Amino acid sequence: MRVNHMINFFRYKNILEIKALYQFFRFSVVGISHNLSGYIIYLSIAYTGLDPKLIISIFYPIGVLYAYFANKTFTFKNTERHTKILFKYFFIQFLGFIINLSLLFICVDKLSFPHQLVQLFAIVIVAIFLFVGQKYFVFSGCNKDKIIIQ
Numbered sequence: 001m002r003v004n005h006m007i008n009f010f011r012y013k014n015i016l017e018i019k020a021l022y023q024f025f026r027f028s029v030v031g032i033s034h035n036l037s038g039y040i041i042y043l044s045i046a047y048t049g050l051d052p053k054l055i056i057s058i059f060y061p062i063g064v065l066y067a068y069f070a071n072k073t074f075t076f077k078n079t080e081r082h083t084k085i086l087f088k089y090f091f092i093q094f095l096g097f098i099i100n101l102s103l104l105f106i107c108v109d110k111l112s113f114p115h116q117l118v119q120l121f122a123i124v125i126v127a128i129f130l131f132v133g134q135k136y137f138v139f140s141g142c143n144k145d146k147i148i149i150q
Helices: 004-044 053-075 084-110 115-138
Strands: none
Touching: 004 053, 004 115, 053 084, 053 115, 084 115
C-alpha cells in the first residue's frame, strides 16, 4: 500500500512541474510580445534624447495594465475577482519598476554602461521576478492544487 502512495505522490509532483512549465511558457509568450514591443518603443524614444528613466516611468504603467489582463486570463487562468488581486498585482509590479529603475540608475548613471544593454538586461531580471511574484503571491489562488492520495 505504501508503494502506491509513493507512486501517486511522484505522479502528482510531475503534473505540478508540467503545470508550472506550461505557465512559464505562457508567461514568456505574453512577456516576449509585451517586452519586444516595449523595448522597440523605448529605443525609438530614447533615440530622441529623452532620459531612459523618464521613458520607463511613462511607459511602465501602460505595460502593467496590458500584462495584468494577459497574465490573469491567459497565463494563470485566474478566475478571482479583480478586487481580490489588483493590490497585490500592482505591489509586485511596483517592486519590478523599482528594480528596473535601480538597475538603470546604478548601471547607466553610476557605472556608465550603455542604457540599451542595461534595459535589455533589466527586462530579463524583472521578468523572472514578476513570474515568481505573480505565480506565488498575486495569482496564487489558481495554484492551490490538492494532493489526493488513495
